[in-house]
Amino acid sequence: MSGIYIHIPFCKQACHYCDFHFSTQLGKKEVMVKAIAKELVLRKSEIDEVVETIYFGGGTPSVLSNDEIEYLIQAVYDNYKVIHDPEITLEANPDDLSNNRIIQLSKSPINRLSIGIQSFFEEDLRLMNRAHNAQEAENCIREARTHFDNISIDLVYGIPGMDNERWKTNIQKALDFDLPHISSYALTVEPRTALKKFIEKGVVPDVDDEQAQEQFHILVDALESNGFVNYEISNFGKPDYFSKNNTAYWLGKTYLGVGPSAHSFDGAHRSWNIRNNPTYIKKIEENVLPIEIETLSTTDRYNEYVMTGLRTIWGVDLDRIESAFGENYLKYLYQQSSKFLDQGLLVVDDGKLLTTKNAKFLADGIASDLFMLNLK
Known part of the structure; x- marks a missing residue:
């Protein structure tokens, strides 16, 4: 089954750490929504499979009105085959989630909220x-819990100035709401962000990678002891509450991304839309897809599978490596992973190559050492 990702490129204000594509100029919101709906029409031949998930990301999708959200959902239903009761997620910020708005959303097709809390502390x-x-932050979660069963919140660790005690308090506050899913990310310093400039000028201290790793392990221990499964490095879900959208991505399923900067994947090709709102709108109005397409080589697909597999509880299936990529890739994987197996950072269990608990935070770095660089 496939998923559809809808990128809403608007935010009320720019977060200092964010390098996602967005604009704070909301005047073109209505015409953008129409353009995204039209892109769904223009690309409907790209998906033959049934759509299982619809995900509104951004940006801040909750800046859309309920009518605009339902208009885009209807465009999906009008042009694609959709399963009964798909997972439909809306990323939302607390300042958009008044009690009345939450009640309205609960009456819409949206059945999963992903709320960008980030921290329960003002200084963060x-x-x-x-x-x-x-x-x-606290008010919107409390109200959402009365109207939605499937809720996720985002938390950020490794924030300069946030010690381990404050991080533990953040985690406990989240646990007190009895949420079924939590996504948590280390604060990263991206180029061309305000945070990067502040650090360079000494206004904000640099992030501490060692502390971030320590806070990650605090997070894992706390959530796993409360019934969460760390099914992907940054995602923790109670049984039956894993994000179907996230899981499909990490398992390499196909998905269609619409809207400026959105990415798509069909198993053999990866494509992405232009990161420019006016140009995107103009091209779509001219019935031209503002898209770039990359054909993935066997090596590209192997590297992606290794990277995504090591981030998840499902690991890298060694039989799949041999059947999909060939014996040389399997031999190479064994060769490159031997030192990590010896160090106890990787383990082979039931034919799957998996990261151990102590290695989860290092999974991306380990994967890069397993990448094939010279075969096509």
Whole structure:
């Protein structure tokens, strides 16, 4: 089955750490929504499979009105085969989730909320330049829990100035709401962001990778002891509450991404839309897809599978490596992984190559050492 990702490229204000594509100029929101709906029409021949998930990401999708959200969902139903009761996720910020808005959303086709909390502390929110405050964060979760069963929140660790005790308090506050899913990410310093400039000028201290790793392990221990499964490095779900959208991505299923900067994957090709709102709208209005396409080589597909597999509880299937990529790739994988197996960072279990608990935070770095660089 496939998924559809809808990128909403608008935010009320720019978070200091964010390098995703967005604009704070909301005047073109209506015409953008129409353009995205038209892109769904233009690309409907690209998906033969049944659509299992619809995911509104961004940007801040909750800046859309309920009518705009339902308009885009209807465009999916009008042009694609959709399973009964698909997972439909809306990323939302607390400042958009008034009690009345949550009630309205609960009556819409949206059946999963992903709320960008990031932290329950004012000093962290100010450093990141979030549009909401700590009280709004708690209020919106409390109200959402009365109307939605399937809720995820985002938390950020490794924030400069956030010690381990404050991080533990953040985790406990999340646990107190009895949520079924939590996504958590290390704060990263991306080029061309305000955070990068602040660090360079000494306004904000640099992130501490060792502390981030320590806080990751605190997170894993706390959530796993409360019934969560760390099914992917950054994703923790109670049984039956794993994100179907996230799981499909990590398992290499096909997905269609619409909207400016959105990426798509069909198993053999990866494509992405232009990161420019006016140009995107103009091209779509001219019935031209503003898209670039990359054909993935066997080596590209092997590398992607190794990278995604090591991040998940499903690991890298060694039989699949041999059948999909060939004996030389399997031999190479064994050769490159031997030192990590000896160090106890990787393990082979039931024909799967898996990261051990102590190696989860290092999975991307380990994967890069397993990448094939010279075969096509």
